[in-house]
Amino acid sequence: MFKLLFGLSPALLLAPALACSAELTPRIEPSAPRNFGYVMGDLIDYHVLITVPESYALETEYLPKPGALDEWLDLRTVSWTKTNAKDVAHYRLRLTYQVFKGVRQPEKLTIPSLPVRFQGQAPLEARTPPWYITIAPIIPPDIADEKVEIRESVVPEPLPILSHRLRLIAYLAGTLAVLPLLAWRYGKLPFFTKTAPPFARTMRDLKKLSRKPADADAYRTAIKLLHRALDDTAGFRLFAGELESFLADHPAFAELRDELNHFFALSRQVFFTAPDAPIPADSLFSRLEALCRQCVLAERRSV
Amino acid sequence: MARLMRMWRSPMLIWGLLAALLAGVVYESYAVFRIARQNTLISQPERVEVDDKTPPVLVLAKAHRLERSGETQEALRLYTTILERGDEHLREQVHYNLGTLYLREAAQLWNAKGVLEYVRVNTLVALAKEQLQKTLRLNPANWDARFNLEYAHRITPPAKEREKADWHGAKPSVFATVPTIPGGAP
Numbered sequence: 001m002f003k004l005l006f007g008l009s010p011a012l013l014l015a016p017a018l019a020c021s022a023e024l025t026p027r028i029e030p031s032a033p034r035n036f037g038y039v040m041g042d043l044i045d046y047h048v049l050i051t052v053p054e055s056y057a058l059e060t061e062y063l064p065k066p067g068a069l070d071e072w073l074d075l076r077t078v079s080w081t082k083t084n085a086k087d088v089a090h091y092r093l094r095l096t097y098q099v100f101k102g103v104r105q106p107e108k109l110t111i112p113s114l115p116v117r118f119q120g121q122a123p124l125e126a127r128t129p130p131w132y133i134t135i136a137p138i139i140p141p142d143i144a145d146e147k148v149e150i151r152e153s154v155v156p157e158p159l160p161i162l163s164h165r166l167r168l169i170a171y172l173a174g175t176l177a178v179l180p181l182l183a184w185r186y187g188k189l190p191f192f193t194k195t196a197p198p199f200a201r202t203m204r205d206l207k208k209l210s211r212k213p214a215d216a217d218a219y220r221t222a223i224k225l226l227h228r229a230l231d232d233t234a235g236f237r238l239f240a241g242e243l244e245s246f247l248a249d250h251p252a253f254a255e256l257r258d259e260l261n262h263f264f265a266l267s268r269q270v271f272f273t274a275p276d277a278p279i280p281a282d283s284l285f286s287r288l289e290a291l292c293r294q295c296v297l298a299e300r301r302s303v
Numbered sequence: 304m305a306r307l308m309r310m311w312r313s314p315m316l317i318w319g320l321l322a323a324l325l326a327g328v329v330y331e332s333y334a335v336f337r338i339a340r341q342n343t344l345i346s347q348p349e350r351v352e353v354d355d356k357t358p359p360v361l362v363l364a365k366a367h368r369l370e371r372s373g374e375t376q377e378a379l380r381l382y383t384t385i386l387e388r389g390d391e392h393l394r395e396q397v398h399y400n401l402g403t404l405y406l407r408e409a410a411q412l413w414n415a416k417g418v419l420e421y422v423r424v425n426t427l428v429a430l431a432k433e434q435l436q437k438t439l440r441l442n443p444a445n446w447d448a449r450f451n452l453e454y455a456h457r458i459t460p461p462a463k464e465r466e467k468a469d470w471h472g473a474k475p476s477v478f479a480t481v482p483t484i485p486g487g488a489p
Contacts, residue, residue, distance in 0.1 A: 040456075041439040041449040074440065098443060100436055102456020138446075138453050146414040148454055150407055151447035153370060153400040156363045156393075158342040164334045171327035178321045185314055300314060 026118070026126040027051040036134040040102060043076065046111065048093045048128045054084060056120035058091050064114045072101035073111070091116075093128070099135060106136045198232035199295040206289050216279050222288045223267050229295065230260075240264035252302035259291050353381065359389035363397060370404055379404060395441040399448050402434030406455050413458045421460050431455045 029049040038044060058080065066075050077096040082089055093116065101109060111131040118124040139148055186200060196204075202225045209218055209225075230238045233253075234246050243264065247254045270279070341358060344351050348364035351357065366381035382401040387394070409427035412420045435452040438445055 039449065040453045041443050041445075043443050076440075098439065100432075100439070100452065102453040102459075104457065138450055139457065145410075145454075145458055148410075148457070150403060150410060150454060151450050153367060153403045154396050154447075155367055156345055156360050156396060158345055159338045159360065161335060161338045161342065164331050164338060168328065168331035168335055171324050171331055175321065175324045175328060178317060178324060182314075182317050182321060185317060 026124065028126055028129060030129050030131060032131065035132060038099060038133055038135045039138050040100065040135075042099055044097045044099060044111070044133065046095045046097065046128075046131060048095070048116075050091045050093065050116060050126055051088050052091065052118050052124065052126075053120065054087050054089050056089065056118040056124055058082070059117040059119050062115070062117040063093075064095075069097075069112065072099060072109075074098040074100070075114075095128070099133075101135050103135055103137050104141050106134055109133050109135055197296075197299050198229040199292060199299045202226060202229040203289075203292050203296050206292055210285060210289065214285055219279050219285060219288075220270060222285060223263075223270060226263065226288060226292060226295075227267065229292070233299065240268070250298075250302055252298040253295065256291075256294055256298060259294065263288075263291060359385040359393055359397075363389075363393065363400070367400060370400070375404060375408065391441055395438050395445065398434045398438040398441065399445065399451075402431045402438060402448070402455075403451055405431035405434065406451055410454070410458055413460070418460060424458070425460050428455050428459050432459075 027050070029051075031047045031049065033045060060080075063078050063080070064075055066077060068074050074097065075095065076098050077094070079094045081092050081094075083092070084090075095114070097111060099109070101107070109132070111133060113127040113130045116126045116128065118126070184196065186196075188196075188200075188204070205225050206222055209222055212218055227238075230246075233250065234242075238246055240261075243257075243260055247257060247260075253260070341361060344361050345364045348361070348368040351361045351365040353362055353365055362381050362385045366378045366385075369375075369381065370378035379401070382397055382404070385393075385397055386401070389397070405427045409424050409431060412427070413424045432452060432455045435448050435455060438448040439452065442448075
């Protein structure tokens with residue numbers, strides 16, 4: 001009896017440790033969409049669900065690295081997710097292989113097992129189970145080698161240009177749309193003269209007038225044009241006495257107060273005080289143009 | 304709203320918009336001009352002058368033309384200069400063409416001379432496999448590369464048998480040649 005106990009004592013001593021390691025054995029459940037119908041170059045997905053006690057964590061740095069595993073097999077991607085359940089953790093490994101095996105007849109191949117390590121109270125290692133797949137040839141097996149026609153090398157295809165052309169058309173269309181807007185903004189759109197701002201319109205008319213011989217009539221016409229522009233801007237017939245209220249309503253013109261007062265004084269002199277008198281020598285047409293140009297700038301500021 | 308309207312009618316905004324549009328016109332015009340010129344050269348690769356600055360797609364076109372006209376060594380040289388240049392699609396095409404060129408030479412030798420050209424066929428097939436595998440790593444959906452790679456495996460010459468060791472035992476007893484068993488053991 002003593003001899004029997006003595007003989008069994010090592011086993012009895014190891015029993016708790018063995019029980020502990022049995023508890024720590026991870027549960028491994030492989031799954032794959034199929035194990036048949038693969039050919040040269042195919043990507044093969046292989047999922048493994050590993051269940052370990054919650055206190056164990058996957059050692060990600062020990063996961064298999066993507067690359068060539070064999071002459072005919074590449075590991076392309078390795079990814080994993082973790083979900084926690086009661087007292088256990090589920091690690092789902094997703095492995096993608098690529099097969100480069102050339103065969104003449106359908107063959108059974110073995111995807112080798114891979115080690116996976118976990119960190120916890122004691123190191124724990126699991127291995128994905130080996131997996132068997134069937135691979136078939138692409139080239140019909142009954143064709144002799146010398147009769148097989150190699151696929152031709154590829155001719156570089158023309159570079160795609162359509163998207164650039166479409167964008168160019170769009171930019172050109174946008175430019176063509178903006179140019180008239182800009183012309184209208186500066187009163188240079190002939191078909192929309194009436195919609196141009198009053199002073200911009202008058203500026204254009206003054207330029208036309210300046211090409212004619214400079215005489216008293218042209219000068220008076222220029223003054224009338226400026227009056228009309230002021231009236232259009234004010235919205236009513238503007239007289240000298242209403243200039244201050246006009247400037248209050250249109251503050252952009254306020255800095256032209258002196259020039260406008262001078263203009264009204266000149267207008268009174270030319271049309272009412274001495275209508276038959278010759279135009280004063282210091283009253284140049286260019287001054288009216290300069291005033292109009294300043295008004296155009298004020299007009300743009302006021303928009 | 305009035306402020307937005309004022310901004311919209313501001314000349315600065317219109318000028319800015321016009322400047323941006325003109326910049327777009329200039330950029331896209333240049334792109335269309337450049338691509339159209341490259342496409343012309345792709346369709347007429349004999350006009351391509353290869354130097355360090357030649358776009359890889361034009362080098363590929365030139366190499367392909369040389370390959371078709373039988374100048375395989377120059378084609379190989381050009382293919383190898385652009386192996387790691389260009390985008391993924393272009394690199395896939397270069398690896399495929401290079402692998403196919405090696406494979407065609409290996410197949411011609413294999414079908415004409417068989418194992419008499421064992422070393423050359425083996426080397427060419429190994430090079431073809433390497434390039435075609437790289438093609439499939441870049442694009443697993445390339446069925447031409449799959450086909451050619453399988454063919455490369457088919458014409459891989461069988462491994463040479465190792466020469467038998469020409470060993471002649473001089474010892475009178477087998478026990479004298481097995482190291483761990485002392486002579487004279489039962």
